[in-house]
Amino acid sequence: xxxxxxxxxxxxxxxxxxxxxxxxxxxxxxxxxxxxxxxxxxxxxxxxxxxxxxxxxxxxxxxxxxxxxxxxxxxxxxxxxxxxxxxxxxxxxxxxxxxxxxxxxxxxxxxxxxxxxxxxxxxxxxxxxxxxxxxxxxxxxxxxxxxxxxxxxxxxxxxxxxxxxxxxxxxxxxxxxxxxxxxxxxxxxxxxxxxxxxxxxxxxxxxxxxxxxxxxxxxxxxxxxxxxxxxxxxxxxxxxxxxxxxxxxxxxxxxxxxxxxxxxxxxxxxxxxxxxxxxxxxxxxxxxxxxxxxxxxxxxxxxxxxxxxxxxxxxxxxxxxxxxxxxxxxxxxxxx
Amino acid sequence: xxxxxxxxxxxxxxxxxxxxxxxxxxxxxxxxxxxxxxxxxxxxxxxxxxxxxxxxxxxxxxxxxxxxxxxxxxxxxxxxxxxxxxxxxxxxxxxxxxxxxxxxxxxxxxxxxxxxxxxxxxxxxxxxxxxxxxxxxxxxxxxxxxxxxxxxxxxxxxxxxxxxxxxxxxxxxxxxxxxxxxxxxxxxxxxxxxxxxxxxxxxxxxxxxxxxxxxxxxxxxxxxxxxxxxxxxxxxxxxxxxxxxxxxxxxxxxxxxxxxxxxxxxxxxxxxxxxxxxxxxxxxxxxxxxxxxxxxxxxxxxxxxxxxxxxxxxxxxxxxxxxxxxxxxxxx
Numbered sequence: 001x002x003x004x005x006x007x008x009x010x011x012x013x014x015x016x017x018x019x020x021x022x023x024x025x026x027x028x029x030x031x032x033x034x035x036x037x038x039x040x041x042x043x044x045x046x047x048x049x050x051x052x053x054x055x056x057x058x059x060x061x062x063x064x065x066x067x068x069x070x071x072x073x074x075x076x077x078x079x080x081x082x083x084x085x086x087x088x089x090x091x092x093x094x095x096x097x098x099x100x101x102x103x104x105x106x107x108x109x110x111x112x113x114x115x116x117x118x119x120x121x122x123x124x125x126x127x128x129x130x131x132x133x134x135x136x137x138x139x140x141x142x143x144x145x146x147x148x149x150x151x152x153x154x155x156x157x158x159x160x161x162x163x164x165x166x167x168x169x170x171x172x173x174x175x176x177x178x179x180x181x182x183x184x185x186x187x188x189x190x191x192x193x194x195x196x197x198x199x200x201x202x203x204x205x206x207x208x209x210x211x212x213x214x215x216x217x218x219x220x221x222x223x224x225x226x227x228x229x230x231x232x233x234x235x236x237x238x239x240x241x242x243x244x245x246x247x248x249x250x251x252x253x254x255x256x257x258x259x260x261x262x263x264x265x266x267x268x269x270x271x272x273x274x275x276x277x278x279x280x281x282x283x284x285x286x287x288x289x290x291x292x293x294x295x296x297x298x299x300x301x302x303x304x305x306x307x308x309x310x311x312x313x314x315x316x317x318x319x320x321x322x323x324x325x326x327x328x329x330x331x332x333x334x335x336x
Numbered sequence: 337x338x339x340x341x342x343x344x345x346x347x348x349x350x351x352x353x354x355x356x357x358x359x360x361x362x363x364x365x366x367x368x369x370x371x372x373x374x375x376x377x378x379x380x381x382x383x384x385x386x387x388x389x390x391x392x393x394x395x396x397x398x399x400x401x402x403x404x405x406x407x408x409x410x411x412x413x414x415x416x417x418x419x420x421x422x423x424x425x426x427x428x429x430x431x432x433x434x435x436x437x438x439x440x441x442x443x444x445x446x447x448x449x450x451x452x453x454x455x456x457x458x459x460x461x462x463x464x465x466x467x468x469x470x471x472x473x474x475x476x477x478x479x480x481x482x483x484x485x486x487x488x489x490x491x492x493x494x495x496x497x498x499x500x501x502x503x504x505x506x507x508x509x510x511x512x513x514x515x516x517x518x519x520x521x522x523x524x525x526x527x528x529x530x531x532x533x534x535x536x537x538x539x540x541x542x543x544x545x546x547x548x549x550x551x552x553x554x555x556x557x558x559x560x561x562x563x564x565x566x567x568x569x570x571x572x573x574x575x576x577x578x579x580x581x582x583x584x585x586x587x588x589x590x591x592x593x594x595x596x597x598x599x600x601x602x603x604x605x606x607x608x609x610x611x612x613x614x615x616x617x618x619x620x621x622x623x624x625x626x627x628x629x630x631x632x633x634x635x636x637x638x639x640x641x642x643x644x645x646x647x648x649x650x651x652x653x654x655x656x657x658x659x660x661x662x663x664x665x666x667x668x
Binding site: 045046160162163190191192193194195196198199217218219220221222223224225247257258259261262263264265266267270271272273274275278279 | 393599605615618
């Protein structure tokens with residue numbers, strides 16, 4: 001077996017937002033590792049904290065109102081949360097790059113795409129202007145844009161959505177990052193274009209051995225693309241697993257419910273499975289396990305209602321936070 | 337053309353619908369060309385059934401919906417609803433028809449007025465079309481809210497107090513309060529979270545059974561359409577390229593575009609990717625379509641004939657309910 005090197009290790013990350021109505025715990029005690037050359041997926045519904053986790057890695061949480069309350073983000077042997085802002089600037093966009101969901105709003109409409117890529121390159125690398133333009137065109141060619149020499153002089157509005165996302169990717173990989181954070185990279189795109197963009201990310205990953213932290217709500221993408229996956233619910237990781245086992249045998253009732261409620265090609269039943277209730281808001285989280293009001297196992301269980309289960313390893317490469325998961329309970333656990 | 341059109345028992349019949357948008361250029365705003373957003377679409381929907389229109393963004397599926405309700409000027413064609421041509425009737429009759437066809441929108445945040453209470457949002461169609469006001473209106477609103485799974489104490493609240501799924505329920509209540517015959521659902525679940533999607537899809541199905549509703553279901557998600565619809569039409573660049581019953585279309589897709597569309601959906605049941613059916617390129621510029629079959633620039637099977645000739649939508653030999661516009665498949 002090939003030795004797997006950890007590139008990014010997040011330990012006990014908690015992020016709070018101070019709002020007028022109280023403190024919202026957007027991320028609570030999140031820990032996971034991204035291995036070199038692999039894809040790690042963070043999956044969950046809107047508001048579960050997956051994007052806030054990604055922004056924390058880039059140290060882009062707006063402060064105020066947000067604040068990283070606790071935790072470590074270890075990347076290439078240093079804790080990103082303790083280095084200076086100046087040092088962080090040499091990491092951001094260079095060692096760690098990010099692509100966003102909406103390519104139109106994340107590109108500047110008044111600069112050509114070439115100018116925007118050149119800016120990134122010259123910020124991080126000692127290159128002359130003509131060299132940087134050459135690299136920019138080369139990057140566009142790499143992401144599958146035809147006539148890159150012509151395209152570098154175009155503005156974002158002259159391109160289609162899929163093309164703009166390719167430009168975003170070109171910009172992100174122009175400094176050969178070790179880690180690419182992709183926050184819903186294909187959500188705004190049509191399915192046939194989505195497949196093209198995901199294939200592109202795959203081939204770039206294979207060429208350069210970069211790691212991808214993929215943030216998505218689409219479980220199909222996770223099944224196809226990620227080696228490891230963390231399912232987030234209400235600011236915490238509910239289940240962390242290699243993705244094959246997760247889809248074969250989901251352990252957390254939330255993961256089970258999500259997989260069952262997905263309309264899938266070939267489904268012939270009359271009704272879809274539904275998880276009752278709605279996702280709780282950070283200011284009004286229920287006590288105990290945050291999923292218990294919607295859970296078929298824990299809704300009437302005193303322990304689930306009062307004591308929040310922590311993420312524990314229950315099998316090799318499988319962690320879950322549920323009192324009912326097989327192998328979860330330990331002898332000294334409180335009973336109710 | 338469409339064999340179903342011959343029978344008179346359809347609730348809605350769209351016949352050769354064309355909606356072109358003029359492109360104006362220059363100082364005098366002269367029309368220099370047309371965007372053929374909908375280009376000769378025909379289909380029929382039977383009462384109490386669901387008809388799905390799928391396709392990628394910009395293929396014209398929403399324009400079809402707007403054309404049916406005459407919300408935008410239509411270039412030509414017929415839309416027969418309840419034996420009346422919507423596109424030819426006068427304004428007062430059009431208003432009457434619009435109480436029989438209602439819409440559910442995609443964005444539950446944008447489609448509800450933030451300054452109106454739930455009672456006003458849901459009750460407004462009744463005020464406009466049935467001139468009902470006062471306590472009678474509130475009773476009707478409470479009844480329809482109960483049907484969509486909202487308690488009657490929500491009646492005086494504002495949209496911002498609700499989650500996305502609940503807002504979509506409010507939108508559905510507003511569409512149902514007039515007891516319409518046809519409900520056009522334009523991407524009703526694509527803005528919702530996964531665990532909420534299935535709740536709304538089940539609700540739409542239950543309501544259809546209870547009130548014998550007919551749905552025109554517009555979506556880009558093939559799996560959602562498979563769950564909801566009886567007959568599905570796939571659109572590409574303003575045209576229907578394939579149409580069949582759900583079972584037939586999903587088990588025996590024939591058009592290269594339909595096959596590619598299905599292959600592109602990421603599936604949780606398999607880690608094997610269908611790379612063989614990947615589409616190259618993007619949807620071509622609708623301002624300057626290439627000649628021939630609209631799909632030919634991206635089609636792996638395109639030959640000279642495909643580049644020259646625009647195929648008509650014709651029944652597949654041996655199955656009159658399966659319609660296809662592809663020279664490559666039908667000639668065989």
